[in-house]
Amino acid sequence: DAKTTQPTSMDCAEGRAANLPCNHSTISGNEYVYWYRQIHSQGPQYIIHGLKNNETNEMASLIITEDRKSSTLILPHATLRDTAVYYCIVTSTGANSKLTFGKGITLSVRP
Amino acid sequence: SAVISQKPSRDICQRGTSLTIQCQVDSQVTMMFWYRQQPGQSLTLIATANQGSEATYESGFVIDKFPISRPNLTFSTLTVSNMSPEDSSIYLCSVLGPSSYEQYFGPGTRLTVT
Numbered sequence: 001d002a003k004t005t006q007p008t009s010m011d012c013a014e015g016r017a018a019n020l021p022c023n024h025s026t027i028s029g030n031e032y033v034y035w036y037r038q039i040h041s042q043g044p045q046y047i048i049h050g051l052k053n054n055e056t057n058e059m060a061s062l063i064i065t066e067d068r069k070s071s072t073l074i075l076p077h078a079t080l081r082d083t084a085v086y087y088c089i090v091t092s093t094g095a096n097s098k099l100t101f102g103k104g105i106t107l108s109v110r111p
Numbered sequence: 112s113a114v115i116s117q118k119p120s121r122d123i124c125q126r127g128t129s130l131t132i133q134c135q136v137d138s139q140v141t142m143m144f145w146y147r148q149q150p151g152q153s154l155t156l157i158a159t160a161n162q163g164s165e166a167t168y169e170s171g172f173v174i175d176k177f178p179i180s181r182p183n184l185t186f187s188t189l190t191v192s193n194m195s196p197e198d199s200s201i202y203l204c205s206v207l208g209p210s211s212y213e214q215y216f217g218p219g220t221r222l223t224v225t
Contacts, residue, residue: 042219049212097214
């Protein structure tokens, strides 16, 4: 699986958009970009995934660059409950899906 | 989505003993996974457990140390054998969702080995 690179940490103000970047320059054609988050003392939670088109669900939006070498997770209106470690993972799907967790980015939402 | 429970939620064990962790899912799933999260670290995949076949272990993990059972489509166990303090971690199970895209994680089992 391709490796990802994320900043170590970032913070944002409550109610503002949080834009979390991820680089994955070695992504291959059949690999998807996934985002999970882990709130303290809980198991990871799936957020969103995409192949090459931008995706949006009730939690977040995922913007993938045209060359697919980087992506941005957008939390449109961050709340204190969004404080967590966010993992950007590149992997195949289905029977070949294996999640290789890096260090992730720690998002701190401040009041 | 799938609702996953794990037992025990936490335990303190003496070195040299073994602990079996249970993972129960509220729906039938094909693929289940076991992860370890050492203190202050990210998650590492231990093995993939498909019903009806032997578990597939990742590099650095062996069946003698982490035997896994998968008796049916809603249940799996992971045993941590002959424990040492280095085995102190959070152990999490996850399942592949029905769309085969996302994984759902259990709450984890916090193990401390003294």
